[in-house]
Amino acid sequence: MEEILIYSEDYTTLCELLSKGKSEAEEKNIKVSAICSEKLDEVEKLFKYGADKVYMIKDLNELNLNPEKLTAILQKIISNIKPIAVILDSTKNNREAAARIAAKYKTGCITDCINFKIEENGELSAERMVYASKAIAFEKIKGKPAVLTIPRRSFKAEMKWNNPVEIEEVEVRIEKTSIKVLKTDVKKLEGKPLEEAEILIVLGRGVKRKEDCNMIEELAELLKGQVSCSRPIAADLKWFNEWVGLSGHKVKPKLYIGIGVSGAIQHLAGIQGAKIIVAINKDSEAPIISAADYAIIGDLYQVIPKLIENLRKRKAEQYK
Amino acid sequence: MRIAVCVKHAVDVSQLRMDSATGKPLISTAPMKFNDLDRNALEEAVRIKEKIGGSVIAITFGGEKAREILREALAMGADEAIQIVNDINVKPDTYITSQVLSEILKMKGPFDLILLGEMSIDSYSSQIGPRISEILNMPCITYVRSIEVKNGKIKAQRDLEDRYELVEAETPCIITVTREINVPRLPPLMAILKASRKPIEKINLSSLKIDAEPKVLLIDLKGLEVKRKNIVIKDKPVEEMVEELIQHLEKEGVLEG
Incomplete structure (x- = not known):
């Protein structure tokens, strides 16, 4: 069965992407799976938001998940399940990981999509704003997996599925990364998003x-x-x-x-x-x-x- | 230190117009410019060279007119410039562009540093830096707002959504920069004149060994013009202008969350 792999470090966004992914994939008999940390409390709910399967990564420290580590995790899962698409939420680190994955698998990547759809032949097409939002480009991705990044709050998370719980634990051993984080200064963000x-x-x-x-x-x-x-x-x-x-x-x-x-x-x-x-x-x-x-x-x-x-x-x- | 900077001749989005008949953007006739963020990358490369010595080479892949930005790059302080000419009319996507640039970087390398803007002002994909890093198997530091080079090591500050990260990497290394990293210089007339005499090397795309089949196909491009009401309130006492505005907003039903 074909599969779509979805990742976001933000729970709400993960649910949004799962719901959108599931609504697109359902008719075509394509499976939707999520990557999450074992620290996530509400894993079971993901199946109500549309997930068919969850890959639970051991020792996943969300904040320190730099693009190199994320790429390694994605690569490990992709090489096992060979998904038709990989969808990430559009954070800066995820955009880097998305481009890296696309380069590794010699495939197409579209960043900051506002919508996407699975074509009859299993290829993905997506819409995104270009030319400083003066135009919308309608594009199609060749190659497997198609890689997309999608900004938060693009779709509605819908709790309307009753998929059976299927969780697979994945262990990813990450070798030393080439970039060392010396210091992190958290920005003080005010108010809601x-x-x-x-x-x-x-x-x-x-x-x-x-x-x-x-x-x-x-x-x-x-x-x-x-x-x-x-x-x-x-x-x-x-x-x-x-x-x-x-x-x-x-x-x-x-x-x-x-x-x-x-x-x-x-x-x-x-x-x-x-x-x-x-x-x-x-x-x-x-x-x-x-x-x-x-x-x-x-x-x-x-x-x-x-x-x-x-x-x-x-x-x-x-x-x- | 040998530094390469990849620069893009991008659509000047502020001057992009729509075709009144089709509503589509007029891309082929749109004015082009030096991608602002690549200009920041070039400026940073020249500053590093001025501080610790070395050379800067500017590389662009684009149409015939992309030469103009290489002239600018030379005037700003680049030592060499290379133009890859799209002589076989491929429709470059990030997959193709990153292969092309990587080929040139291999051919002219090794480089200690490869700099690029975090993204281009027209397509905003932010993929080229990370893709090159995979192809050349080199570390990549994205979204950098300051760089310090010391004893072959790079310290850079990354600007992420919710945090700043100070990171360290060894050279060779790829860095994508943000607007805040510097204010690019305006080259003096003398430098511009001198640059006009420097040679620009031309390499045909057809001579490079790359896979020229795009992985992202453009199906359609639609102009997006949001109609605004454009009601301008002016030349009246402030109290009156404010009252007028509030009445408009009340009618719109947008006051109070």
Whole structure:
């Protein structure tokens, strides 16, 4: 029986990919299997989310699973089961491992797919955004296994299967890796994942000082929204640890408010999924203005306090 | 230290237009540019050379016009430049491109360091570095925002989603860099003039022993234009502008999570 192999170190994502994989594979009589750590508590639930089989790796330390080790684990399982496809969640380390696996098996790999399907002949076709999200490419993979990476929250995890539990323990002995990790600094991430934010307030380079974030936090609190930033604010100034954009988080809130964000193409590509885009910027020529639903041309240091004042007033009236 | 940098002549996505009739992006006529992240990689290579000595060679695989970015690379401080010409009109995917670059790296090697951008601005696949590392059997450090070279050892800081990782590897080694690693120099006029006299070596794809059958086939490409309302509020007292915005947002039903 043909098989699809799925891996994510994030439990929710693993379930999402299993459900999507199972719905695509079911009719074609293709098996869907998951790789997970023996430390995972809810292994049995994976079978309800669509898994037919689970390969349980002994001594899998999730955080330290560097691309070399992950490649070795995948290779061991792939060489045994010869799957038609390998699907990973699109983290940076997984994207590296995906490319390595594709190179090892001389096959095709598509990173950051937004959708995929199994063709009648067992080949995989996938969709992904290219040209800074200005276009969608529809592509087909030749060679076995087809390798895909898929961003988190792309599909819904559905608990609707009743597959029998089948777990195989796999021991992978990893020789010394060529890269030694000397030190790990965990980034302090605030709030829930940006992908899940309903209202997202994003600050850009127009915000001059770190202290000014307080005013934006205040606005976020009134709107019950989450605050993030554009790439230079996080990557260069390090006021935040994450950023919104193609190279950071691709977001899909119902309301996005860009404050002093100029709108570099990579940033705009990352906010395409927003229902409503609002821009507050003093430069009427900034690219974000023409990409917005509503824009205020004005100095953010005047607009934001007035916006806070207005929202406060409204709130006070509501409770009267 | 011998350093190779793989650079891409990429579609300038900010200038990409759609065909009004078909809605498809006009790729073949789109303006091209030096892939920004590869420019960071080249800058880093030149800085390492300036610090500890050695040479930098820039390699590109692309159309005839890809020469332009090799000229830029030479002006920025590369010593040699190689252009692989797609003389047999293959449709390169990451499988083919990584084989082509690996062949040249073998031919012109050995190199102590091979640098690339973390991805290209047009296709965003981030596969080339890791694929070359498998083909050449060399360690690969991806998503690097700083590099230190000391006694044949590399220390690099990787920028991952939830953490920074300081890692160490021996040379030879492949590194893919992020935008934050440096600010690429603008070469002075003298350097540009000098670079225009440096030779660029041309190698035909047909002369390389590679498997030129792509593994990813493009079936269709659709333009994606999200229509936005483009309502601009300006030239009014701030209070009024704010009130107007809030009324719009209330009507949209997007206030309060």
